[in-house]
Amino acid sequence: MTVVERIFVAEHDVTTFATIEDLQSLWRTLKFDERDRAEALLDVVSNSLRHEAQRVGKDLDEMIADSPVFASVVKSVTVDVVARTLMTSTDQEPMTQFNESALGYSVSGSFLVPGGGLFIKDSELKRLGLKKQRFGARDIYGID
Structure with a gap:
């Protein structure tokens, strides 16, 4: 079995945190072309x-197995990210702000996600306990 085949098989053995039915019940009914x-x-x-969980030394699957409440939160975050990505236009770059002028003609705008693609917000990572505020101190004088 080649490396590519192993990755492909392993990819489909892993379960998703939400289903199409979850997406439709928590967000909206999908159009025919959105389903795939x-x-x-x-x-x-x-x-x-x-x-993201592995990067901070956590195992989401284990955390879900320990808490059905946490499983619901993970499902909600998954649906939120997928819904936001589905709402993002695929034929042009989405803009959060757009300005136009006349006579001298000036156009400017801010992109939602420069370069496009999938993104997970910090607030969503915080809901999963994967991003917390850090604090610490250093003794600069060498005195304990």
């Missing part, structure tokens, strides 16, 4: 959240 994209995004978002 949503299925792919559920897989990608679930693995992205697992990766």
Whole structure:
């Protein structure tokens, strides 16, 4: 079995944190052309959240097994990220702010996600306990 085949098989053995039915009940009914994209995004978002958890030394699957309440929060975050990505236009870059002028003609705008693609907000990582405020102190004088 080649490396690519192993990755492909392993990818499909991992469960997603939400289903198409969860997405439709928590957000809205999907259009016919959104269904395939949503299925792919559920897989990608679930693995992205697992990766973010691994970066801080946590195992999301283990945390979900320990707490059904936490499982619901993870499902909610997954649906939020997928819904936001589905709302993002695929034919042009989405802008959060756009200005136009006349006569001298000037156009400016701010992109939602420069370069496009999937993004997970800090507030969503905080809901999962994966991003917390850090604090610490250093003794600069060498006195304990």
